[in-house]
Amino acid sequence: MENQERPSLDSKKGGWISSLIGLILSYYAKLISNPFRSGLVYFGAGLIGALFVGWVLFPFALYSRQHQPLDFSHAIHLDEDIVEIEGDTDLERCQYCHAFRDDGTFAGIPKLETCMECHDDPEMALGETPEEEQFLKDYVADEKEIPWLSYSRQPDCVFFSHIAHVKMGELDCRTCHGDHAKTDKLPVYKKNWITGYSINIWGKNILGIKSNSWDRMKMDDCAECHTEKGREENNACFVCHK
Amino acid sequence: METKQTHGHRYGMVVDLDKCTGCGTCMIACAAENNVTVRADESDKERNITWMQLYKITNGKKFPDTEVSYFPRPCMHCEEDGNGGHNPSCVTVCVATATKVDINSGIVSQIYTRCVGCRYCQAACPYHARYFNWWDGYSLIKPFAKGMERSLSPEVSPRMRGVVEKCTFCHHRLMRAKNQAYADDRREIEEHEYTTACAEACPAQAITFGDLNNPEHQVSKLIKSPYAFRLLERLNTKPKVYYLSSKDWVRKMADNYMPGEFKPISKAVG
Numbered sequence: 018m019e020n021q022e023r024p025s026l027d028s029k030k031g032g033w034i035s036s037l038i039g040l041i042l043s044y045y046a047k048l049i050s051n052p053f054r055s056g057l058v059y060f061g062a063g064l065i066g067a068l069f070v071g072w073v074l075f076p077f078a079l080y081s082r083q084h085q086p087l088d089f090s091h092a093i094h095l096d097e098d099i100v101e102i103e104g105d106t107d108l109e110r111c112q113y114c115h116a117f118r119d120d121g122t123f124a125g126i127p128k129l130e131t132c133m134e135c136h137d138d139p140e141m142a143l144g145e146t147p148e149e150e151q152f153l154k155d156y157v158a159d160e161k162e163i164p165w166l167s168y169s170r171q172p173d174c175v176f177f178s179h180i181a182h183v184k185m186g187e188l189d190c191r192t193c194h195g196d197h198a199k200t201d202k203l204p205v206y207k208k209n210w211i212t213g214y215s216i217n218i219w220g221k222n223i224l225g226i227k228s229n230s231w232d233r234m235k236m237d238d239c240a241e242c243h244t245e246k247g248r249e250e251n252n253a254c255f256v257c258h259k
Numbered sequence: 260m261e262t263k264q265t266h267g268h269r270y271g272m273v274v275d276l277d278k279c280t281g282c283g284t285c286m287i288a289c290a291a292e293n294n295v296t297v298r299a300d301e302s303d304k305e306r307n308i309t310w311m312q313l314y315k316i317t318n319g320k321k322f323p324d325t326e327v328s329y330f331p332r333p334c335m336h337c338e339e340d341g342n343g344g345h346n347p348s349c350v351t352v353c354v355a356t357a358t359k360v361d362i363n364s365g366i367v368s369q370i371y372t373r374c375v376g377c378r379y380c381q382a383a384c385p386y387h388a389r390y391f392n393w394w395d396g397y398s399l400i401k402p403f404a405k406g407m408e409r410s411l412s413p414e415v416s417p418r419m420r421g422v423v424e425k426c427t428f429c430h431h432r433l434m435r436a437k438n439q440a441y442a443d444d445r446r447e448i449e450e451h452e453y454t455t456a457c458a459e460a461c462p463a464q465a466i467t468f469g470d471l472n473n474p475e476h477q478v479s480k481l482i483k484s485p486y487a488f489r490l491l492e493r494l495n496t497k498p499k500v501y502y503l504s505s506k507d508w509v510r511k512m513a514d515n516y517m518p519g520e521f522k523p524i525s526k527a528v529g
Contacts, residue, residue: 122435258368
């Protein structure tokens with residue numbers, strides 16, 4: 018008796034599930050078979066439009082695009098066959114222009130004075146590029162500072178000591194700044210319209226996903242590196258905030 | 260992150276009230292150094308901001324016996340209790356973890372971008388060392404006065420409306436001293452390299468600043484004086500700002516004593 022009863026119970030249960038699946042399938046089949054009347058087309062168009070606005074248009078509109086006053090080539094200046102810059106290591110060559118002051122503060126983007134150590138004569142170009150001619154004519158001749166746009170400027174509340182990281186922590190410039198030193202053209206500077214910060218701080222990826230250590234410069238990235246290197250005491254608030 | 264109880268450094272201050280003339284230079288130096296906002300009407304003492312405040316006390320006696328003393332009052336930078344858990348009252352009540360005792364320097368930090376402006380810390384602080392920004396001071400969005408931002412120090416971030424601020428023992432000067440030390444291939448800073456703006460400016464040299472954990476520093480020697488005391492010491496807030504006064508009535512006013520509880524020492528020591 019039991020053997021007879023059980024299959025009948027199972028088939029009854031299976032019938033209930035399959036009827037539910039059938040109901041759902043027929044509902045969607047009805048939606049798909051008559052997309053205009055069911056409103057599926059309008060919903061889909063709205064969804065795609067919203068995703069386009071949120072994922073493409075808004076991130077694009079969020080940042081301004083400004084070009085640097087001059088197209089400086091780091092690659093040419095660091096090419097040992099073209100320019101002779103003192104220094105045995107990459108770090109020393111970077112520091113030839115991006116130097117530390119005597120009090121340990123970082124000078125950042127060099128002043129015209131540093132450029133004019135080599136480009137001292139506005140009449141005599143050292144290379145053959147039109148960018149250099151423009152540079153000599155517009156800035157060196159008048160001794161006018163170049164209004165560079167800074168990609169990595171941190172918000173006002175952040176204190177960052179380059180010397181603590183580069184000299185004491187022995188980090189490469191590349192760890193945070195990437196292969197900027199190997200580029201032939203300066204990237205377009207993108208400023209967030211709302212916050213006023215460069216896109217290099219938030220990162221180029223709108224989702225905040227990073228694959229290299231230099232993709233983002235947010236607080237979490239600083240803390241992540243401190244923790245990785247076993248310097249958790251440097252995650253205290255007052256180490257980096259001012 | 261778990262809090263470590265051992266501080267490498269414990270920066271503190273000793274104010275000699277016998278030397279203090281109440282001139283107010285420390286207040287001015289502090290305000291200029293730390294981008295403290297000024298208001299159009301600075302006489303509104305309930306609303307203006309003074310990280311370093313000067314209090315005047317008298318012994319309340321009639322003319323020939325009248326004596327006056329001045330109390331310069333920065334943030335006391337109260338300590339964590341070594342027995343675990345007991346933080347300064349402002350840190351304990353902060354809902355946003357915007358203020359903490361810095362484990363590297365013992366300085367009580369205040370992170371303006373983290374502060375939500377609930378003002379619990381202001382209510383909790385027994386020393387009234389915390390101030391609330393009711394208006395944008397030097398904010399770039401709504402400038403207080405055009406051109407004022409040019410006077411700002413780049414080493415201290417200006418505060419925005421709706422956050423609490425307080426004395427930081429000129430923390431940026433510690434950072435500056437550290438940078439200098441790193442440039443000179445040192446990890447530790449010298450005593451004279453880090454001092455606060457108020458201590459530096461005091462014409463009577465009443466304010467001494469240094470590391471209380473370092474027995475070589477002047478402050479560690481001064482706090483051993485029998486004349487040394489702290490404000491409201493019995494609240495167990497463990498302030499790192501000490502005062503020196505040879506006058507019994509001044510020391511008595513620094514805390515709430517029961518009748519007969521205060522023991523004068525000036526006669527015993529001489």
